[in-house]
Amino acid sequence: MADIPTAAISRLVTYLRILEQLETQDVSRTSSNDLAERAQVSAFQVRKDLAYFGRFGTRGMGYTVPILKRELVRVLGLNRTWSVVIVGMGRLGQAIANYPGASDYRFQYVGLFDVNPQIVGQNIRDLRVQHTEQLGDFVSATPVDMGFLAVPPDRAQDAAQALVDAGVRGILNFAPVVIQPRTTERGGVSEPGDEWRNVTIENVDFLAGMKRLAFYILNPTLKAALTEDTE
């Protein structure tokens, strides 16, 4: 397993979603062409992306839906349980906590945190919202794999630091801010930040999405005219 483009991982997630859909429709076989069309990429791309991780098809036949699905689940690490805390239980945090499909694949919310006294103490999905100050103690007692950050932008860096100090290995950042992998000192700036080694950050930023959309509506020529697919 050498050097895999990050875009390939995004596409793998898409292929998996398509396979799940095919499975609910009792479709048992597919092909790189079929997947390509549904994912809006080229069939070359599908085969190359899969080839990074193994040989999952049968030449002349294509792919068996349940097998390829199982293999992608394994590759993406979704056959394992993931313990998740959400920091920031405003409207967005609540929407995330309740979003259907998030509880598939053994993503389990084990702790919910906020600083707003009106929210702390509320019960959401059988969990009592705790004060963010208790994050460190909580994570010491309960292993947590990832934290979702749904706090206002000005709180995001500190909340991220708290998560990383607590030993969380990955952050899904919904705040429109670039998280600095540096030790945040109170009032001050930064330092190399050793606790950030091996911490992964993924951003989900819908404000950025709407601004990109504005740009591409005004400059339609620049958008990789998402029309062509297959071979």
Place this chain on the structure above:
Amino acid sequence: MADIPTAAISRLVTYLRILEQLETQDVSRTSSNDLAERAQVSAFQVRKDLAYFGRFGTRGMGYTVPILKRELVRVLGLNRTWSVVIVGMGRLGQAIANYPGASDYRFQYVGLFDVNPQIVGQNIRDLRVQHTEQLGDFVSATPVDMGFLAVPPDRAQDAAQALVDAGVRGILNFAPVVIQPRTTERGGVSEPGDEWRNVTIENVDFLAGMKRLAFYILNPTLKAALTEDTE
């Protein structure tokens, strides 16, 4: 203006956000190095990204925050008013409608739609939620630039088709589905789809984000170790 990487547009949005933050802190000058550090990219990258659109700095001096900000606002098309409808006013749609910062830059929500009779008729942000069936009539009467899609996955394609039929030029898709730029026939499959010419789709998919995060936590070596920056 020739051939600009889509990643460059994402970074431009980030630079703009940083400039706004600097402005609130009354910082009047910055440099490619400073921006690079804050955006977690290389200073080369900052200069190259900006160079796609013009010469905004002064050699030896750097950039003037308000000027560069103004120019990026212009480049991204954010000095113009954008009329937005949201289709799907469940928890996620409501969180989006109420998210602070979305109303900056003249993004204006002009219509909210849902199919759930418990939601239709509610008032959200001074707008009465309408039934999705009324989308076509509404857009005929009120010009709409973009639609946000926050419906369940199985409704996304139809809702996207309705938006495009109504003449909407861009879709911000929150559903975990690949929108097919093809005419969706009732019960049937597809056709080339001419109304999709010049329609831009941006995806904001947090379920995909959490799956990518799972992968990168298990394979930390593959993530472009987001530690190094500048030159």
Place this chain on the structure above:
DNA sequence: ATGTGTGAAATTGTTCACAGCC
């Protein structure tokens, strides 16, 4: 002296053509 702007080099990612296997 300093920091931008940019052509050229290096690297990364995608497309292709076809060998290999059902």
Place this chain on the structure above:
DNA sequence: GGCTGTGAACAATTTCACACAT
């Protein structure tokens, strides 16, 4: 015959070095 898997060709993007402006 059909469709996967993959090394090689190609294209896109990023990195770099340095000329140029202040």
